[in-house]
Amino acid sequence: MVVALLVGAKLLAVRARRESPLKQTTYECGESPAGMAWVRFHARYYVVALFFLLFDIEAAFLFPWGGNARELGVHGLVAILSFVAVVMLGWLWAVRKGALKWQ
């Protein structure tokens, strides 16, 4: 069966192959491309990447608690509440500073 599949795939994959320098150029709406795309440009939301790291680590801390919330009881809940409160204070500060705006 495997052999049949492989042969079938090879037969199906009989492709046209005709190279031309024009075909191999970068697509830029039919114009000849102006320079490379690998240039410096403003990534706009680079602060967001830092934020993502922050919240992802927060999530990594929350997951162990999440699976055992019932067993950890009120003590665990209070601990998580204070932890999240600190992170969200940071979030509030960043929002006030305008860190999440289009720059």
Added chain:
Amino acid sequence: MNVVLTAVVTCVAILTGILTATAWLIWFERKFSGRMQSRLGPTMVGPSGLAQPVADLVKLLQKEDVVPEAADRALFDLAPKLAALCALGAAAVVPFSATVVGAKIDLGVLFLLAIGAVTVMPVFMAGWASNNKFALLGGMRALAQSISYEVPLVLSAMVPVILAGSMDVSKIVEAQTRDGWYLIDPVWLGLPAFGLFLLAMLAESNRIPFDIPEAESELVAGVTTEYGGMKFALFYLGEYVHTLVASAVASALFLGGWDGPFAPGLHWMVAKTVGLFVFVYWMRWSLLRFRSDQLMRICWYWLVPLAVALLLGAGAWVVL
């Protein structure tokens, strides 16, 4: 030996099922969107165009493989394969019924979220390797959007984890069979969490209204601009499988998974998944696209605090 055999058979069955389902769900989407726009959709190949997916596959296989001169060849070739692989990998831990599971692992939810986060890497890889301005911009947008919506996705997925007290997807479904679906059980928690998860899921799989990485009216085709033939097909496949698997995850976490009366569990799971998938199509043809900065503002100003509040609410609900 027997265990290995069972695992292999299950995995092959699940993969075949998903790929076949995806092929005909694409047909269904084309029909559906056609009807929504007063068109007929595919009609020529087979009755009601039912053989269209096969014809598409043959066509795409035979297309010439064009690689731009300026592209980074190795990454350019690798990206579509990785995209399809990541999307299919997530299906491993989704329980389609009590017995049909690729891999039962204790940290199923974490695995799903991790794979979901990795799916953006091949997209950006493609954008960078193409050395095309449209593709690079699409890749940057995909990256910014994906890491932003990852946060509400993770936090809202934690609500069922807290309610069920387990990170095994099968255990979460079992808990729902016992206590009622999380969508409606504590409705003030379940419904918003489900809504958040669905929104973040749409954004993660680059679906309208969050499809700015592809934005065909501004970026040609985003990251797939330079791709053709089978490589493009792999991207397309990856995107659809990602949406399908995400729908399956949403129905397992919030809609009770295989739980339901009268019919076997597998039927219910498939029905719920396809239902959510059709809902995603419906959104696609009903809504407009957000602008990049609006997208980020919605996420960081509203969705993230809401998700955190829901999470703490779920904790309080369980403990008190």
